[in-house]
Amino acid sequence: MLRVSKLTDYAVVVLSRLEAEGGVQTAPGLAAATGLAEPTVAKVLKMLAQAGLVEGLRGARGGYKLVRPLGALPLSEVIVAIDGPIALTACVDGGFGLCEAEHVCPVRGRWDPVNAAIRGALSAITVAEIAMPKPANAMSLPVPVLVAE
Numbered sequence: 001m002l003r004v005s006k007l008t009d010y011a012v013v014v015l016s017r018l019e020a021e022g023g024v025q026t027a028p029g030l031a032a033a034t035g036l037a038e039p040t041v042a043k044v045l046k047m048l049a050q051a052g053l054v055e056g057l058r059g060a061r062g063g064y065k066l067v068r069p070l071g072a073l074p075l076s077e078v079i080v081a082i083d084g085p086i087a088l089t090a091c092v093d094g095g096f097g098l099c100e101a102e103h104v105c106p107v108r109g110r111w112d113p114v115n116a117a118i119r120g121a122l123s124a125i126t127v128a129e130i131a132m133p134k135p136a137n138a139m140s141l142p143v144p145v146l147v148a149e
Contacts, residue, residue, distance in 0.1 A: 002118075008082040010036055011044045015078065016131030018054065019070050026063040044082070051081030070128035076119055078127060086119045087111075 017033050018025055027045055031038040045064050048054045053073065054064045079086055089111045102108060 002088070004079055005083050007040075007044060007047075008079050010034075010040060011048060011078050011082050012075075012127055012130050014041055014044050015048070015053070015066070015070060015073070015127055018064065018066050019128075019131070024057055024061065024063040024065045029063070047082055048078075051077070053077060053081055070131055071126050073127045074123045075125045075127055075130060076122035079122060086122060087115050088118070089115075 013034050013036065014030055017030055021029075021033065025033075027042040028038055030036075030045070031041040034041065045054060045056070049056045049064065053067060055067055056062070056064050076086060099105065
């Protein structure tokens with residue numbers, strides 16, 4: 001089963017709260033507003049800052065702020081920031097030395113188009129689309145068509 005981590009889910013929650021509140025927000029303030037544990041929020045913010053998705057500001061009025069609006073932030077960037085590269089298998093994009101059977105594997109390299117399609121689909125969805133409240137009559141988000149390149 002393909003699944004993003006809880007931390008990635010929490011990252012989307014934190015990012016959406018940052019945008020809703022606007023300006024600079026502290027980790028304790030975001031924890032209180034989201035209901036997430038403060039250490040978890042601090043960890044997520046640190047990872048997002050390392051990836052350049054939020055900016056940390058020091059000082060008495062310090063905290064974190066968004067670097068760009070959520071409508072300009074692909075979901076794929078949040079996933080990579082928290083979970084690492086998006087891939088179904090270890091032998092993706094020409095990687096070597098990650099599998100004990102790679103020298104005899106009959107499907108080596110064949111997963112690359114699948115991985116590219118998944119990355120493309122996740123890049124086509126912005127965090128704003130995930131974070132916006134769902135209208136009462138809406139069924140779900142539109143699902144991008146997966147096309148291997």
